Amino acid sequence: GKLTPATKKDVQLAEVIGKHIFHLNKACVLVHKLEEMMRQNSTQTLEKWVKLSTVDEEVTVKEISECLGIPKDSFAPLVSSLVSIISTNSDFLNKPLFYCRSIVQKSATAFVSMFKDSKKSYVYLVDEMLGIPVVPKDSETTLYPCIITDDIPQTVLKLLPFMYANILQTRKITQSVTGLVRLIFEAAYPHSPPSWAVSLAGLSHDIQRDQIISEVRILYTAIDEMSENSSKDTIVGIQKILFVKEILTNFDIDKTYCGLKYVTDGNGFMWISETEVKKLEKEGELKNLIQEYDAGQAIKQQLRSKDAKIIELQNTLKEMRISKKV
Incomplete structure:
Protein backbone atom coordinates (compact mmCIF):
# COMPACT_ATOMS: atom_id res chain seq x y z
CA GLY A 1 0.00 0.00 0.00
CA LYS A 2 0.88 3.68 -0.05
CA LEU A 3 1.09 6.10 2.85
CA THR A 4 -1.79 8.46 2.11
CA PRO A 5 -3.29 11.08 4.46
CA ALA A 6 -6.97 10.12 4.77
CA THR A 7 -8.52 13.50 5.55
CA LYS A 8 -8.01 17.16 4.66
CA LYS A 9 -6.63 17.68 8.16
CA ASP A 10 -4.08 14.90 7.58
CA VAL A 11 -3.01 16.50 4.30
CA GLN A 12 -2.54 19.84 6.03
CA LEU A 13 -0.56 18.15 8.81
CA ALA A 14 1.74 16.49 6.26
CA GLU A 15 2.38 19.91 4.70
CA VAL A 16 3.15 21.49 8.10
CA ILE A 17 5.42 18.58 9.05
CA GLY A 18 7.45 19.22 5.90
CA LYS A 19 7.84 22.92 6.73
CA HIS A 20 8.98 22.11 10.26
CA ILE A 21 11.48 19.57 8.94
CA PHE A 22 13.02 22.14 6.60
CA HIS A 23 13.27 24.66 9.45
CA LEU A 24 15.01 22.02 11.58
CA ASN A 25 17.29 21.25 8.64
CA LYS A 26 18.35 24.90 8.43
CA ALA A 27 19.01 24.99 12.18
CA CYS A 28 21.25 21.92 11.94
CA VAL A 29 23.01 23.32 8.87
CA LEU A 30 23.72 26.53 10.80
CA VAL A 31 25.44 24.60 13.62
CA HIS A 32 27.24 22.37 11.12
CA LYS A 33 28.64 25.41 9.31
CA LEU A 34 29.72 26.94 12.61
CA GLU A 35 31.56 23.74 13.55
CA GLU A 36 33.34 23.75 10.18
CA MET A 37 34.36 27.39 10.58
CA MET A 38 35.66 26.82 14.11
CA ARG A 39 37.85 23.95 12.90
CA GLN A 40 39.48 26.23 10.36
CA ASN A 41 39.57 29.58 12.18
CA SER A 42 40.65 30.84 15.56
CA THR A 43 38.25 32.53 17.97
CA GLN A 44 38.94 35.91 16.34
CA THR A 45 35.88 35.59 14.10
CA LEU A 46 33.64 34.80 17.07
CA GLU A 47 35.09 37.73 19.00
CA LYS A 48 34.26 39.99 16.05
CA TRP A 49 30.67 38.75 16.10
CA VAL A 50 30.39 39.48 19.82
CA LYS A 51 31.51 43.08 19.30
CA LEU A 52 29.26 43.61 16.27
CA SER A 53 26.19 42.12 17.99
CA THR A 54 26.10 44.96 20.51
CA VAL A 55 26.29 47.61 17.80
CA ASP A 56 24.23 46.60 14.75
CA GLU A 57 22.13 43.43 14.44
CA GLU A 58 21.62 43.70 10.66
CA VAL A 59 25.34 44.09 9.99
CA THR A 60 26.06 41.15 12.31
CA VAL A 61 23.53 38.95 10.48
CA LYS A 62 25.21 39.81 7.18
CA GLU A 63 28.68 39.15 8.62
CA ILE A 64 27.73 35.77 10.10
CA SER A 65 25.94 34.67 6.92
CA GLU A 66 28.99 35.49 4.82
CA CYS A 67 31.41 33.81 7.24
CA LEU A 68 29.35 30.61 7.33
CA GLY A 69 28.62 30.63 3.61
CA ILE A 70 24.83 30.49 3.95
CA PRO A 71 22.20 32.53 2.04
CA LYS A 72 21.41 35.58 4.16
CA ASP A 73 17.75 35.91 3.17
CA SER A 74 16.90 32.23 3.61
CA PHE A 75 18.62 31.88 6.98
CA ALA A 76 17.94 35.41 8.32
CA PRO A 77 15.49 34.41 11.12
CA LEU A 78 17.87 31.75 12.45
CA VAL A 79 20.95 33.96 12.19
CA SER A 80 19.03 36.74 13.95
CA SER A 81 18.35 34.27 16.77
CA LEU A 82 22.06 33.52 16.91
CA VAL A 83 22.89 37.24 17.09
CA SER A 84 20.46 37.59 20.00
CA ILE A 85 22.11 34.66 21.76
CA ILE A 86 25.57 36.15 21.23
CA SER A 87 24.58 39.56 22.57
CA THR A 88 22.78 38.27 25.67
CA ASN A 89 25.21 35.57 26.85
CA SER A 90 28.46 36.91 28.26
CA ASP A 91 30.11 33.48 28.19
CA PHE A 92 29.22 32.74 24.55
CA LEU A 93 32.90 32.52 23.58
CA ASN A 94 33.43 29.75 26.14
CA LYS A 95 30.83 27.43 24.62
CA PRO A 96 29.54 28.79 21.29
CA LEU A 97 28.33 25.44 19.96
CA PHE A 98 26.33 24.76 23.11
CA TYR A 99 24.51 28.07 22.73
CA CYS A 100 24.04 27.62 19.01
CA ARG A 101 22.46 24.20 19.56
CA SER A 102 19.67 25.94 21.48
CA ILE A 103 18.42 27.06 18.06
CA VAL A 104 18.19 23.40 17.03
CA GLN A 105 16.41 22.62 20.30
CA LYS A 106 13.83 25.34 19.67
CA SER A 107 13.14 23.99 16.19
CA ALA A 108 12.90 20.39 17.44
CA THR A 109 10.50 21.48 20.19
CA ALA A 110 8.29 23.22 17.61
CA PHE A 111 8.21 20.01 15.56
CA VAL A 112 7.28 17.86 18.55
CA SER A 113 4.59 20.33 19.66
CA MET A 114 2.48 19.21 16.68
CA PHE A 115 1.93 15.92 18.49
CA LYS A 116 1.05 17.27 21.95
CA ASP A 117 -2.69 16.72 21.48
CA SER A 118 -2.36 13.42 19.62
CA LYS A 119 -4.11 10.42 21.14
CA LYS A 120 -2.39 7.99 18.83
CA SER A 121 0.67 8.03 16.56
CA TYR A 122 2.13 5.51 14.15
CA VAL A 123 5.73 4.45 13.63
CA TYR A 124 6.49 3.11 10.17
CA LEU A 125 9.62 1.26 9.12
CA VAL A 126 11.24 2.36 5.86
CA ASP A 127 12.56 0.32 2.95
CA GLU A 128 15.92 2.05 2.52
CA MET A 129 16.37 0.82 -1.04
CA LEU A 130 13.09 2.29 -2.25
CA GLY A 131 13.00 5.19 0.22
CA ILE A 132 9.37 4.59 1.18
CA PRO A 133 7.54 3.51 4.36
CA VAL A 134 6.48 -0.12 4.48
CA VAL A 135 2.69 0.13 4.41
CA PRO A 136 0.95 -3.26 4.67
CA LYS A 137 -1.85 -3.98 2.22
CA ASP A 138 -5.37 -4.21 3.63
CA SER A 139 -5.33 -7.97 3.10
CA GLU A 140 -2.12 -8.44 5.10
CA THR A 141 -2.05 -9.34 8.76
CA THR A 142 0.86 -7.53 10.37
CA LEU A 143 1.93 -5.85 13.58
CA TYR A 144 2.95 -2.70 11.75
CA PRO A 145 2.72 0.23 11.84
CA CYS A 146 3.73 0.40 15.49
CA ILE A 147 1.04 2.29 17.43
CA ILE A 148 2.16 4.72 20.13
CA THR A 149 -0.41 5.95 22.66
CA ASP A 150 1.67 6.93 25.70
CA ASP A 151 3.91 9.99 26.06
CA ILE A 152 3.73 10.65 22.32
CA PRO A 153 5.68 13.97 22.22
CA GLN A 154 8.66 12.48 24.09
CA THR A 155 8.61 9.38 21.90
CA VAL A 156 8.59 11.54 18.77
CA LEU A 157 11.48 13.59 20.17
CA LYS A 158 13.58 10.46 20.77
CA LEU A 159 12.79 9.11 17.31
CA LEU A 160 13.40 12.45 15.58
CA PRO A 161 17.13 11.90 14.82
CA PHE A 162 16.29 8.63 13.03
CA MET A 163 13.51 10.31 11.06
CA TYR A 164 15.83 13.20 10.24
CA ALA A 165 18.61 10.91 8.97
CA ASN A 166 16.13 9.10 6.76
CA ILE A 167 14.80 12.34 5.30
CA LEU A 168 18.28 13.68 4.50
CA GLN A 169 19.22 10.40 2.83
CA ASP A 210 29.84 13.38 6.16
CA GLN A 211 27.41 16.27 6.45
CA ILE A 212 24.47 13.93 7.05
CA ILE A 213 26.40 12.27 9.88
CA SER A 214 27.37 15.67 11.28
CA GLU A 215 23.83 17.05 11.23
CA VAL A 216 22.34 13.93 12.81
CA ARG A 217 24.99 14.05 15.55
CA ILE A 218 24.19 17.72 16.15
CA LEU A 219 20.50 16.90 16.50
CA TYR A 220 21.26 13.95 18.82
CA THR A 221 23.38 16.18 21.04
CA ALA A 222 20.88 19.05 21.07
CA ILE A 223 18.03 16.75 22.08
CA ASP A 224 20.18 15.06 24.72
CA GLU A 225 21.02 18.45 26.23
CA MET A 226 17.31 19.17 26.59
CA SER A 227 17.04 16.39 29.16
CA GLU A 228 17.69 16.97 32.84
CA ASN A 229 19.51 13.64 32.81
CA SER A 230 21.75 14.48 29.88
CA SER A 231 23.86 11.43 29.08
CA LYS A 232 27.64 11.39 29.06
CA ASP A 233 27.91 8.49 26.63
CA THR A 234 31.06 8.28 24.57
CA ILE A 235 28.93 7.29 21.60
CA VAL A 236 26.44 10.09 21.02
CA GLY A 237 22.87 8.81 20.81
CA ILE A 238 23.47 5.30 22.16
CA GLN A 239 20.56 5.69 24.61
CA LYS A 240 18.20 6.62 21.79
CA ILE A 241 19.30 3.61 19.77
CA LEU A 242 18.55 1.41 22.77
CA PHE A 243 15.19 3.19 23.12
CA VAL A 244 14.23 2.26 19.55
CA LYS A 245 15.41 -1.30 20.14
CA GLU A 246 13.23 -1.47 23.25
CA ILE A 247 10.17 -0.24 21.34
CA LEU A 248 10.62 -2.80 18.59
CA THR A 249 11.47 -5.62 21.02
CA ASN A 250 8.33 -5.03 23.06
CA PHE A 251 6.15 -4.50 20.01
CA ASP A 252 7.63 -7.08 17.63
CA ILE A 253 8.75 -9.99 19.81
CA ASP A 254 9.42 -12.25 16.81
CA LYS A 255 11.51 -9.56 15.09
CA THR A 256 9.52 -9.64 11.86
CA TYR A 257 10.28 -5.96 11.10
CA CYS A 258 7.42 -5.89 8.63
CA GLY A 259 9.36 -8.17 6.30
CA LEU A 260 12.44 -5.96 6.04
CA LYS A 261 15.77 -7.77 5.78
CA TYR A 262 19.22 -6.67 6.94
CA VAL A 263 21.83 -6.70 4.17
CA THR A 264 25.46 -5.62 4.26
CA ASP A 265 28.54 -5.57 2.06
CA GLY A 266 30.88 -5.39 5.05
CA ASN A 267 31.14 -1.61 4.87
CA GLY A 268 27.58 -0.36 4.90
CA PHE A 269 24.21 -1.93 5.64
CA MET A 270 20.57 -1.38 4.80
CA TRP A 271 17.12 -2.64 5.73
CA ILE A 272 15.19 -3.52 2.59
CA SER A 273 12.20 -5.60 1.51
CA GLU A 274 12.60 -9.25 0.60
CA THR A 275 11.77 -8.43 -3.02
CA GLU A 276 14.70 -6.01 -3.18
CA VAL A 277 16.97 -8.57 -1.47
CA LYS A 278 16.15 -11.12 -4.16
CA LYS A 279 16.94 -8.57 -6.86
CA LEU A 280 20.32 -7.91 -5.26
CA GLU A 281 21.10 -11.60 -4.90
CA LYS A 282 20.03 -12.32 -8.46
CA GLU A 283 22.24 -9.59 -9.85
CA GLY A 284 25.12 -10.41 -7.48
CA GLU A 285 25.12 -6.89 -6.10
CA LEU A 286 25.61 -7.60 -2.40
CA LYS A 287 29.38 -7.39 -2.80
CA ASN A 288 29.11 -3.74 -3.71
CA LEU A 289 25.90 -2.78 -1.97
CA ILE A 290 26.50 0.93 -1.50
CA GLN A 291 27.96 1.51 -4.98
CA GLU A 292 25.15 -0.38 -6.68
CA TYR A 293 22.57 1.35 -4.52
CA ASP A 294 23.83 4.78 -5.56
CA ALA A 295 23.94 3.71 -9.21
CA GLY A 296 20.41 2.34 -9.05
CA GLN A 297 19.10 5.47 -7.40
CA ALA A 298 20.77 7.61 -10.07
CA ILE A 299 18.85 5.72 -12.76
CA LYS A 300 15.61 6.13 -10.81
CA GLN A 301 16.28 9.84 -10.51
CA GLN A 302 16.68 10.11 -14.29
CA LEU A 303 13.30 8.44 -14.72
CA ARG A 304 11.74 10.75 -12.14
CA SER A 305 13.17 13.77 -13.95
CA LYS A 306 11.59 12.51 -17.18
CA ASP A 307 8.25 12.06 -15.39
CA ALA A 308 8.47 15.60 -14.04
CA LYS A 309 9.29 16.93 -17.53
CA ILE A 310 6.30 15.11 -18.99
CA ILE A 311 4.02 16.63 -16.34
CA GLU A 312 5.50 20.07 -17.07
CA LEU A 313 4.84 19.66 -20.81
CA GLN A 314 1.30 18.44 -20.16
CA ASN A 315 0.60 21.52 -18.03
CA THR A 316 2.07 23.79 -20.73
CA LEU A 317 -0.15 22.21 -23.40
CA LYS A 318 -3.14 22.56 -21.11
CA GLU A 319 -2.42 26.27 -20.62
CA MET A 320 -2.01 26.73 -24.39
CA ARG A 321 -5.41 25.13 -25.03
CA ILE A 322 -7.01 27.40 -22.43
CA SER A 323 -5.37 30.46 -24.02
CA LYS A 324 -6.69 29.49 -27.47
CA LYS A 325 -10.21 29.11 -26.10
CA VAL A 326 -10.01 32.54 -24.48
Whole structure:
Protein backbone atom coordinates (compact mmCIF):
# COMPACT_ATOMS: atom_id res chain seq x y z
CA GLY A 1 0.00 0.00 0.00
CA LYS A 2 0.88 3.68 -0.05
CA LEU A 3 1.09 6.10 2.85
CA THR A 4 -1.79 8.46 2.11
CA PRO A 5 -3.29 11.08 4.46
CA ALA A 6 -6.97 10.12 4.77
CA THR A 7 -8.52 13.50 5.55
CA LYS A 8 -8.01 17.16 4.66
CA LYS A 9 -6.63 17.68 8.16
CA ASP A 10 -4.08 14.90 7.58
CA VAL A 11 -3.01 16.50 4.30
CA GLN A 12 -2.54 19.84 6.03
CA LEU A 13 -0.56 18.15 8.81
CA ALA A 14 1.74 16.49 6.26
CA GLU A 15 2.38 19.91 4.70
CA VAL A 16 3.15 21.49 8.10
CA ILE A 17 5.42 18.58 9.05
CA GLY A 18 7.45 19.22 5.90
CA LYS A 19 7.84 22.92 6.73
CA HIS A 20 8.98 22.11 10.26
CA ILE A 21 11.48 19.57 8.94
CA PHE A 22 13.02 22.14 6.60
CA HIS A 23 13.27 24.66 9.45
CA LEU A 24 15.01 22.02 11.58
CA ASN A 25 17.29 21.25 8.64
CA LYS A 26 18.35 24.90 8.43
CA ALA A 27 19.01 24.99 12.18
CA CYS A 28 21.25 21.92 11.94
CA VAL A 29 23.01 23.32 8.87
CA LEU A 30 23.72 26.53 10.80
CA VAL A 31 25.44 24.60 13.62
CA HIS A 32 27.24 22.37 11.12
CA LYS A 33 28.64 25.41 9.31
CA LEU A 34 29.72 26.94 12.61
CA GLU A 35 31.56 23.74 13.55
CA GLU A 36 33.34 23.75 10.18
CA MET A 37 34.36 27.39 10.58
CA MET A 38 35.66 26.82 14.11
CA ARG A 39 37.85 23.95 12.90
CA GLN A 40 39.48 26.23 10.36
CA ASN A 41 39.57 29.58 12.18
CA SER A 42 40.65 30.84 15.56
CA THR A 43 38.25 32.53 17.97
CA GLN A 44 38.94 35.91 16.34
CA THR A 45 35.88 35.59 14.10
CA LEU A 46 33.64 34.80 17.07
CA GLU A 47 35.09 37.73 19.00
CA LYS A 48 34.26 39.99 16.05
CA TRP A 49 30.67 38.75 16.10
CA VAL A 50 30.39 39.48 19.82
CA LYS A 51 31.51 43.08 19.30
CA LEU A 52 29.26 43.61 16.27
CA SER A 53 26.19 42.12 17.99
CA THR A 54 26.10 44.96 20.51
CA VAL A 55 26.29 47.61 17.80
CA ASP A 56 24.23 46.60 14.75
CA GLU A 57 22.13 43.43 14.44
CA GLU A 58 21.62 43.70 10.66
CA VAL A 59 25.34 44.09 9.99
CA THR A 60 26.06 41.15 12.31
CA VAL A 61 23.53 38.95 10.48
CA LYS A 62 25.21 39.81 7.18
CA GLU A 63 28.68 39.15 8.62
CA ILE A 64 27.73 35.77 10.10
CA SER A 65 25.94 34.67 6.92
CA GLU A 66 28.99 35.49 4.82
CA CYS A 67 31.41 33.81 7.24
CA LEU A 68 29.35 30.61 7.33
CA GLY A 69 28.62 30.63 3.61
CA ILE A 70 24.83 30.49 3.95
CA PRO A 71 22.20 32.53 2.04
CA LYS A 72 21.41 35.58 4.16
CA ASP A 73 17.75 35.91 3.17
CA SER A 74 16.90 32.23 3.61
CA PHE A 75 18.62 31.88 6.98
CA ALA A 76 17.94 35.41 8.32
CA PRO A 77 15.49 34.41 11.12
CA LEU A 78 17.87 31.75 12.45
CA VAL A 79 20.95 33.96 12.19
CA SER A 80 19.03 36.74 13.95
CA SER A 81 18.35 34.27 16.77
CA LEU A 82 22.06 33.52 16.91
CA VAL A 83 22.89 37.24 17.09
CA SER A 84 20.46 37.59 20.00
CA ILE A 85 22.11 34.66 21.76
CA ILE A 86 25.57 36.15 21.23
CA SER A 87 24.58 39.56 22.57
CA THR A 88 22.78 38.27 25.67
CA ASN A 89 25.21 35.57 26.85
CA SER A 90 28.46 36.91 28.26
CA ASP A 91 30.11 33.48 28.19
CA PHE A 92 29.22 32.74 24.55
CA LEU A 93 32.90 32.52 23.58
CA ASN A 94 33.43 29.75 26.14
CA LYS A 95 30.83 27.43 24.62
CA PRO A 96 29.54 28.79 21.29
CA LEU A 97 28.33 25.44 19.96
CA PHE A 98 26.33 24.76 23.11
CA TYR A 99 24.51 28.07 22.73
CA CYS A 100 24.04 27.62 19.01
CA ARG A 101 22.46 24.20 19.56
CA SER A 102 19.67 25.94 21.48
CA ILE A 103 18.42 27.06 18.06
CA VAL A 104 18.19 23.40 17.03
CA GLN A 105 16.41 22.62 20.30
CA LYS A 106 13.83 25.34 19.67
CA SER A 107 13.14 23.99 16.19
CA ALA A 108 12.90 20.39 17.44
CA THR A 109 10.50 21.48 20.19
CA ALA A 110 8.29 23.22 17.61
CA PHE A 111 8.21 20.01 15.56
CA VAL A 112 7.28 17.86 18.55
CA SER A 113 4.59 20.33 19.66
CA MET A 114 2.48 19.21 16.68
CA PHE A 115 1.93 15.92 18.49
CA LYS A 116 1.05 17.27 21.95
CA ASP A 117 -2.69 16.72 21.48
CA SER A 118 -2.36 13.42 19.62
CA LYS A 119 -4.11 10.42 21.14
CA LYS A 120 -2.39 7.99 18.83
CA SER A 121 0.67 8.03 16.56
CA TYR A 122 2.13 5.51 14.15
CA VAL A 123 5.73 4.45 13.63
CA TYR A 124 6.49 3.11 10.17
CA LEU A 125 9.62 1.26 9.12
CA VAL A 126 11.24 2.36 5.86
CA ASP A 127 12.56 0.32 2.95
CA GLU A 128 15.92 2.05 2.52
CA MET A 129 16.37 0.82 -1.04
CA LEU A 130 13.09 2.29 -2.25
CA GLY A 131 13.00 5.19 0.22
CA ILE A 132 9.37 4.59 1.18
CA PRO A 133 7.54 3.51 4.36
CA VAL A 134 6.48 -0.12 4.48
CA VAL A 135 2.69 0.13 4.41
CA PRO A 136 0.95 -3.26 4.67
CA LYS A 137 -1.85 -3.98 2.22
CA ASP A 138 -5.37 -4.21 3.63
CA SER A 139 -5.33 -7.97 3.10
CA GLU A 140 -2.12 -8.44 5.10
CA THR A 141 -2.05 -9.34 8.76
CA THR A 142 0.86 -7.53 10.37
CA LEU A 143 1.93 -5.85 13.58
CA TYR A 144 2.95 -2.70 11.75
CA PRO A 145 2.72 0.23 11.84
CA CYS A 146 3.73 0.40 15.49
CA ILE A 147 1.04 2.29 17.43
CA ILE A 148 2.16 4.72 20.13
CA THR A 149 -0.41 5.95 22.66
CA ASP A 150 1.67 6.93 25.70
CA ASP A 151 3.91 9.99 26.06
CA ILE A 152 3.73 10.65 22.32
CA PRO A 153 5.68 13.97 22.22
CA GLN A 154 8.66 12.48 24.09
CA THR A 155 8.61 9.38 21.90
CA VAL A 156 8.59 11.54 18.77
CA LEU A 157 11.48 13.59 20.17
CA LYS A 158 13.58 10.46 20.77
CA LEU A 159 12.79 9.11 17.31
CA LEU A 160 13.40 12.45 15.58
CA PRO A 161 17.13 11.90 14.82
CA PHE A 162 16.29 8.63 13.03
CA MET A 163 13.51 10.31 11.06
CA TYR A 164 15.83 13.20 10.24
CA ALA A 165 18.61 10.91 8.97
CA ASN A 166 16.13 9.10 6.76
CA ILE A 167 14.80 12.34 5.30
CA LEU A 168 18.28 13.68 4.50
CA GLN A 169 19.22 10.40 2.83
CA THR A 170 16.11 10.27 0.64
CA ARG A 171 16.57 13.91 -0.38
CA LYS A 172 20.19 13.19 -1.23
CA ILE A 173 19.23 10.21 -3.39
CA THR A 174 16.39 11.95 -5.24
CA GLN A 175 18.24 15.29 -5.34
CA SER A 176 14.88 16.90 -4.71
CA VAL A 177 12.08 17.36 -2.21
CA THR A 178 10.29 14.35 -3.70
CA GLY A 179 12.28 12.19 -1.30
CA LEU A 180 10.30 13.68 1.59
CA VAL A 181 7.04 13.49 -0.39
CA ARG A 182 7.46 9.73 -0.74
CA LEU A 183 8.14 9.35 2.97
CA ILE A 184 5.10 11.19 4.32
CA PHE A 185 2.67 11.46 1.40
CA GLU A 186 3.63 8.91 -1.26
CA ALA A 187 0.31 9.09 -3.09
CA ALA A 188 1.03 12.74 -3.99
CA TYR A 189 4.38 11.89 -5.63
CA PRO A 190 5.95 13.61 -7.57
CA HIS A 191 4.02 16.74 -6.54
CA SER A 192 4.83 18.78 -3.44
CA PRO A 193 3.01 21.63 -1.65
CA PRO A 194 3.85 25.08 -3.10
CA SER A 195 4.49 26.37 0.43
CA TRP A 196 7.48 24.05 0.70
CA ALA A 197 9.36 26.09 -1.89
CA VAL A 198 9.72 28.99 0.56
CA SER A 199 10.71 26.72 3.46
CA LEU A 200 13.26 24.95 1.27
CA ALA A 201 14.95 28.13 0.03
CA GLY A 202 18.66 28.06 0.78
CA LEU A 203 18.87 24.30 1.37
CA SER A 204 20.81 21.98 -0.92
CA HIS A 205 19.69 18.46 -1.79
CA ASP A 206 23.26 17.50 -2.69
CA ILE A 207 24.11 16.48 0.87
CA GLN A 208 27.38 14.65 1.39
CA ARG A 209 27.53 11.62 3.69
CA ASP A 210 29.84 13.38 6.16
CA GLN A 211 27.41 16.27 6.45
CA ILE A 212 24.47 13.93 7.05
CA ILE A 213 26.40 12.27 9.88
CA SER A 214 27.37 15.67 11.28
CA GLU A 215 23.83 17.05 11.23
CA VAL A 216 22.34 13.93 12.81
CA ARG A 217 24.99 14.05 15.55
CA ILE A 218 24.19 17.72 16.15
CA LEU A 219 20.50 16.90 16.50
CA TYR A 220 21.26 13.95 18.82
CA THR A 221 23.38 16.18 21.04
CA ALA A 222 20.88 19.05 21.07
CA ILE A 223 18.03 16.75 22.08
CA ASP A 224 20.18 15.06 24.72
CA GLU A 225 21.02 18.45 26.23
CA MET A 226 17.31 19.17 26.59
CA SER A 227 17.04 16.39 29.16
CA GLU A 228 17.69 16.97 32.84
CA ASN A 229 19.51 13.64 32.81
CA SER A 230 21.75 14.48 29.88
CA SER A 231 23.86 11.43 29.08
CA LYS A 232 27.64 11.39 29.06
CA ASP A 233 27.91 8.49 26.63
CA THR A 234 31.06 8.28 24.57
CA ILE A 235 28.93 7.29 21.60
CA VAL A 236 26.44 10.09 21.02
CA GLY A 237 22.87 8.81 20.81
CA ILE A 238 23.47 5.30 22.16
CA GLN A 239 20.56 5.69 24.61
CA LYS A 240 18.20 6.62 21.79
CA ILE A 241 19.30 3.61 19.77
CA LEU A 242 18.55 1.41 22.77
CA PHE A 243 15.19 3.19 23.12
CA VAL A 244 14.23 2.26 19.55
CA LYS A 245 15.41 -1.30 20.14
CA GLU A 246 13.23 -1.47 23.25
CA ILE A 247 10.17 -0.24 21.34
CA LEU A 248 10.62 -2.80 18.59
CA THR A 249 11.47 -5.62 21.02
CA ASN A 250 8.33 -5.03 23.06
CA PHE A 251 6.15 -4.50 20.01
CA ASP A 252 7.63 -7.08 17.63
CA ILE A 253 8.75 -9.99 19.81
CA ASP A 254 9.42 -12.25 16.81
CA LYS A 255 11.51 -9.56 15.09
CA THR A 256 9.52 -9.64 11.86
CA TYR A 257 10.28 -5.96 11.10
CA CYS A 258 7.42 -5.89 8.63
CA GLY A 259 9.36 -8.17 6.30
CA LEU A 260 12.44 -5.96 6.04
CA LYS A 261 15.77 -7.77 5.78
CA TYR A 262 19.22 -6.67 6.94
CA VAL A 263 21.83 -6.70 4.17
CA THR A 264 25.46 -5.62 4.26
CA ASP A 265 28.54 -5.57 2.06
CA GLY A 266 30.88 -5.39 5.05
CA ASN A 267 31.14 -1.61 4.87
CA GLY A 268 27.58 -0.36 4.90
CA PHE A 269 24.21 -1.93 5.64
CA MET A 270 20.57 -1.38 4.80
CA TRP A 271 17.12 -2.64 5.73
CA ILE A 272 15.19 -3.52 2.59
CA SER A 273 12.20 -5.60 1.51
CA GLU A 274 12.60 -9.25 0.60
CA THR A 275 11.77 -8.43 -3.02
CA GLU A 276 14.70 -6.01 -3.18
CA VAL A 277 16.97 -8.57 -1.47
CA LYS A 278 16.15 -11.12 -4.16
CA LYS A 279 16.94 -8.57 -6.86
CA LEU A 280 20.32 -7.91 -5.26
CA GLU A 281 21.10 -11.60 -4.90
CA LYS A 282 20.03 -12.32 -8.46
CA GLU A 283 22.24 -9.59 -9.85
CA GLY A 284 25.12 -10.41 -7.48
CA GLU A 285 25.12 -6.89 -6.10
CA LEU A 286 25.61 -7.60 -2.40
CA LYS A 287 29.38 -7.39 -2.80
CA ASN A 288 29.11 -3.74 -3.71
CA LEU A 289 25.90 -2.78 -1.97
CA ILE A 290 26.50 0.93 -1.50
CA GLN A 291 27.96 1.51 -4.98
CA GLU A 292 25.15 -0.38 -6.68
CA TYR A 293 22.57 1.35 -4.52
CA ASP A 294 23.83 4.78 -5.56
CA ALA A 295 23.94 3.71 -9.21
CA GLY A 296 20.41 2.34 -9.05
CA GLN A 297 19.10 5.47 -7.40
CA ALA A 298 20.77 7.61 -10.07
CA ILE A 299 18.85 5.72 -12.76
CA LYS A 300 15.61 6.13 -10.81
CA GLN A 301 16.28 9.84 -10.51
CA GLN A 302 16.68 10.11 -14.29
CA LEU A 303 13.30 8.44 -14.72
CA ARG A 304 11.74 10.75 -12.14
CA SER A 305 13.17 13.77 -13.95
CA LYS A 306 11.59 12.51 -17.18
CA ASP A 307 8.25 12.06 -15.39
CA ALA A 308 8.47 15.60 -14.04
CA LYS A 309 9.29 16.93 -17.53
CA ILE A 310 6.30 15.11 -18.99
CA ILE A 311 4.02 16.63 -16.34
CA GLU A 312 5.50 20.07 -17.07
CA LEU A 313 4.84 19.66 -20.81
CA GLN A 314 1.30 18.44 -20.16
CA ASN A 315 0.60 21.52 -18.03
CA THR A 316 2.07 23.79 -20.73
CA LEU A 317 -0.15 22.21 -23.40
CA LYS A 318 -3.14 22.56 -21.11
CA GLU A 319 -2.42 26.27 -20.62
CA MET A 320 -2.01 26.73 -24.39
CA ARG A 321 -5.41 25.13 -25.03
CA ILE A 322 -7.01 27.40 -22.43
CA SER A 323 -5.37 30.46 -24.02
CA LYS A 324 -6.69 29.49 -27.47
CA LYS A 325 -10.21 29.11 -26.10
CA VAL A 326 -10.01 32.54 -24.48
